Amino acid sequence: MMDVAGLTISSIRAGLKAKKFSAKEIATDALAFAHSENPKTNAYLTFAPERALQAAAKIDEAVAAGAELPTLAGVPLGVKDVIVTRGIRTTCGSRMLDKYVPPYDATAVTRLEEAGAMIVGKLNCDEFAMGSSNENSAYGPVRNPRALDRVPGGSSGGSAAAVAQGTAVVALGSDTGGSIRQPASFCGVVGVTPTYGRVSRYGLVAFASSLDHIGPFARNVEDAATVLKAMAGRDQMDSTSAFAPVADYDVAMKQPVKGLKIGLPKEYFDGLNAETGDVIHTAVDELRKRGCEVHDISLPNTKYALSCYYIIATAEASSNLARYDGVRYTIRKHGDTLAEMYRDTRGAGFGAEVKRRIMLGTYVLSAGYYDAFYRKAQQVRTLIAKDFSEAFKQVDAILAPVSPFPAFKIGEKMDDPLAMYLSDVYTLTGDLSGVPCMSVPCGLSPEGLPVGLQIFARHFEEATMFRVAYNYEQATLA
Ligand code: GLN
DSSP, X not given: OOOGGGOOHHHHHHHHHTTSSOHHHHHHHHHHHHHHHHHHHOOEEEEOHHHHHHHHHHHHHHHHTTOOOOTTTTOEEEEETTBOBTTBOOOXXXXXXXXXXXSSOOHHHHHHHHTTOEEEEXXXXXXXXXXXXXXXXXXXXXXXXXXXXXXXXXSSHHHHHHHHHTSSSEEEEXXXXXXXXXXXXXXXXXXXXXXXTSBOOTTBOOSSTTTOEEEEEESSHHHHHHHHHHHBSOOTTOTTSOOSOOOOHHHHTTSOOTTOEXXXXXXXXXXXXXXXXXXXXXXXXXXXXXXXXXXXXXOGGGGGHHHHHHHXXXXXXXXXXXXXSSSSSSOOOOOSSHXXXXXXHHHHHSOHHHHHHHHHHHHHHSTXXXXXXXXXXXXXXXXXXXXXXXXXXXXXXXXXXXXXXXXXXXXXXXXXXHHHHGGGTTTHHHHHHTOOEEEEEEEEOTXXXXXXXXXXXXXXXXXXXXXXXXXXXXXXXX
């Protein structure tokens, strides 16, 4: 069997061209490897052998014909189970959608398949992407491949685990409040939350529509940038997808960082545990050595991000999840009246965290509380976004930790939802303001757990973000 875990997009391409292996061999070995590794982590909910082999056959035909290979030719891809795939069960980690087989593909999936990617399977996640540890999945928690007694982070825990384990070379996740960056940091892989609107949300099952993003996971910065480029850009199926042109990230990120201005927001370093802080500061020094100018900055409204997020996200979720009523998509519990059918279906189909969010969201939107909570949160959101636009007048990129602590033990925070919500203090502002941000591995905590460095850039300046990440990665490889 080939070393699937050692593959990268460029090594696959070179190997296919040199006929060292076929796409069919990659697909077969990746599927076998994913099957055999899955009992350790529970990262995959569904395997997609037919779909992967079909994609492989097309690539092998192209190789045989001597045709130009598309950018992701023969690349094993895992897809978070909140992103729909035609003919392949898509559960959103919920009992509610246990038997849901979508009739269409998300635009991101279509574009990556057109670029030659092969879908290995669908990846476990917190129910409807609500959570920070992947323990809210109706299909059991995911284990962190770097420390099996610990969580992989969430909600895209399966995506981070699959890439860290090497069963997928790249994966898709979704981020509403940190669900790509936080698991990437916990599992020691690269995770990217692009600018809001950079990647079409068509086919991403909605959690909080004004905050939801699709983004890539990969084992290095270049692979993440290649996947983003292949799926980014305007899509007429999503009116919030942007017309802004997609840059050549692969070229731009290789420019040196000398002279780039980097900001360190003080709000992200107060209260950070010392071990994580040390790792982040060492990473900043590395970039300073490469000629970055480092400035202390302030994002003063950061302290409101958590309350603001949990009002807006739950409000939107309560509306988006109203569609799961037993009539379409879902399981159904029969009742004597329509109201009983709705009640019993939702009672049986949703887990505790989802119910908590629907109740919170319904409350903050209700007459009498709307102005005090929802409208106020929207105003605060504008202030948080302004913090970033002000800061980006002074600096080109902002560096911060991703999470205040590394991966915690399975079960450790399950009884305390507020402690769980605190995992997201450093990631929420990226989603609330819509700027691109990512996590890049930057070393280990004293216990040997991965720590992620967070990089923010101006709206649609993913190229600058990748440039910082790539230069940092190269510096630390040496
Ligand atoms: N952990 C956050 C939450 O529970 C973020 C989730 C996400 O980004 N999908 O809402």
